[in-house]
Amino acid sequence: MSTGAGGPKRKRIRATGEMHKLMEAHFRGLDESSRTGRRNVAWCTSVGPAELLRAMDFDVYFPENHGAMLGATRTSTDMIPAATALGYSPEVCSYMTSDIGAFLRGETPLKRAYGIESIPRPDVLVYNTNQCRDVQEWFSYFGRQFNAPVVGIDSPRSVRHLNEAIVRDVQYQMEALVPHLERVTGEPLDKGRLSETVELSLLATRLWNEVLETAASSPSPLTFFDGVIHMGPIVVLRGTQEAVDYYDMLLAEMRGRVREGVAAVDGERHRIYWEGMPIWGRLRAHSELFAGLGCAVVASTYCNSWVFNDFDPSDPWRSMALAYTGIFIVRSEEAKERYLKEMVKRFDIDGVVFHDSKTCPNNSNARYGMPKRLQESLGVPTLVIDGDLNDLRCVSDEQLVTNVEAFVEGLG
Ligand code: SF4
Numbered sequence: 001m002s003t004g005a006g007g008p009k010r011k012r013i014r015a016t017g018e019m020h021k022l023m024e025a026h027f028r029g030l031d032e033s034s035r036t037g038r039r040n041v042a043w044c045t046s047v048g049p050a051e052l053l054r055a056m057d058f059d060v061y062f063p064e065n066h067g068a069m070l071g072a073t074r075t076s077t078d079m080i081p082a083a084t085a086l087g088y089s090p091e092v093c094s095y096m097t098s099d100i101g102a103f104l105r106g107e108t109p110l111k112r113a114y115g116i117e118s119i120p121r122p123d124v125l126v127y128n129t130n131q132c133r134d135v136q137e138w139f140s141y142f143g144r145q146f147n148a149p150v151v152g153i154d155s156p157r158s159v160r161h162l163n164e165a166i167v168r169d170v171q172y173q174m175e176a177l178v179p180h181l182e183r184v185t186g187e188p189l190d191k192g193r194l195s196e197t198v199e200l201s202l203l204a205t206r207l208w209n210e211v212l213e214t215a216a217s218s219p220s221p222l223t224f225f226d227g228v229i230h231m232g233p234i235v236v237l238r239g240t241q242e243a244v245d246y247y248d249m250l251l252a253e254m255r256g257r258v259r260e261g262v263a264a265v266d267g268e269r270h271r272i273y274w275e276g277m278p279i280w281g282r283l284r285a286h287s288e289l290f291a292g293l294g295c296a297v298v299a300s301t302y303c304n305s306w307v308f309n310d311f312d313p314s315d316p317w318r319s320m321a322l323a324y325t326g327i328f329i330v331r332s333e334e335a336k337e338r339y340l341k342e343m344v345k346r347f348d349i350d351g352v353v354f355h356d357s358k359t360c361p362n363n364s365n366a367r368y369g370m371p372k373r374l375q376e377s378l379g380v381p382t383l384v385i386d387g388d389l390n391d392l393r394c395v396s397d398e399q400l401v402t403n404v405e406a407f408v409e410g411l412g
Pocket of ligand 1: 064093094095096131132133134135359360361362363389
């Protein structure tokens with residue numbers, strides 16, 4: 001897909017180089033742990049109990065991040081058929097099917113990026129179904145392949161009232177993971193270290209939130225398309241000092257842009273909210289499409305999904321349960337609507353684009369009338385685009401461009 005030669009280019013964020021170094025060190029460390037057994041490797045879902053795993057000195061690997069790399073390198077679509085041949089429906093999570101497909105074909109984008117031959121071998125796989133049930137199936141597949149234990153938290157979904165009973169249930173399930181993990185490490189959990197790790201996650205997540213909040217300025221210093229790149233460390237390195245230092249640096253740069261009036265999109269005319277997942281294989285094209293139309297995509301549900309305000313180092317278990325069950329994806333339609341209304345107002349949004357992602361109903365919020373309700377209650381125009389996070393067979397580029405252009409024209 002092209003938006004035409006000579007279109008606007010994404011303004012490079014200086015901190016990007018540092019982020020690439022961090023991500024490379026993360027993958028090299030995992031590769032070494034996997035090959036030498038120097039540290040145990042735990043696989044974790046993207047909003048799984050990473051703090052607990054880090055506190056127990058696991059090297060933590062996030063398969064969804066690998067799925068996003070497959071998508072961003074536009075190799076995912078070629079991998080999916082291998083998983084389909086094994087009986088995984090093309091309609092289930094395309095992170096999962098592309099990741100399983102890549103494994104079956106012996107391929108990984110880590111090779112081209114870092115010369116790393118394969119994904120790290122897990123000693124244990126730990127999921128949380130707060131985001132979806134697909135992660136449970138995904139981890140079960142790899143648990144069978146690597147003959148490694150699979151443990152997890154079965155969280156409630158579509159939560160209207162996040163009451164004490166729910167929080168206690170999740171907390172209990174988190175605490176119940178400890179004996180399983182201790183069997184793998186052979187060491188008891190150090191409770192002081194758990195508090196320290198939760199504190200580091202809290203610091204990083206606050207800074208990440210502040211980075212995203214700079215986009216409330218007009219013009220916005222960053223866009224959703226920058227955000228999905230720079231969220232890497234909050235996903236894979238939360239609970240570490242490196243993540244805190246990185247977001248400190250990124251925040252300083254974004255605040256500098258705000259002070260100097262540097263716009264991510266020159267001549268920002270419209271401010272757009274992106275609801276749903278990115279289409280990883282079209283990031284650059286979509287960034288250029290919106291920028292070319294004078295639109296800054298200033299806020300999103302997706303990037304904010306790694307803002308966990310409830311972490312509390314003085315009460316790590318309860319606060320982890322609260323943080324991981326209170327996030328948007330776990331909540332009811334009413335709670336989501338309240339959240340979106342607040343975001344539209346706070347970021348002074350002119351229009352909302354809903355990405356209805358074919359293989360991820362969990363991150364698609366256009367299916368129960370939300371766009372129409374938002375439009376009617378706030379008077380903000382909405383657009384639903386069909387696509388997918390990783391399966392480009394579900395994306396019609398021409399139709400998407402036509403729809404976005406017509407939508408922006410309608411914004412006036
Ligand atoms: S939330 Fe969606 S994209 Fe993420 S693992 Fe589940 S189905 Fe896949």
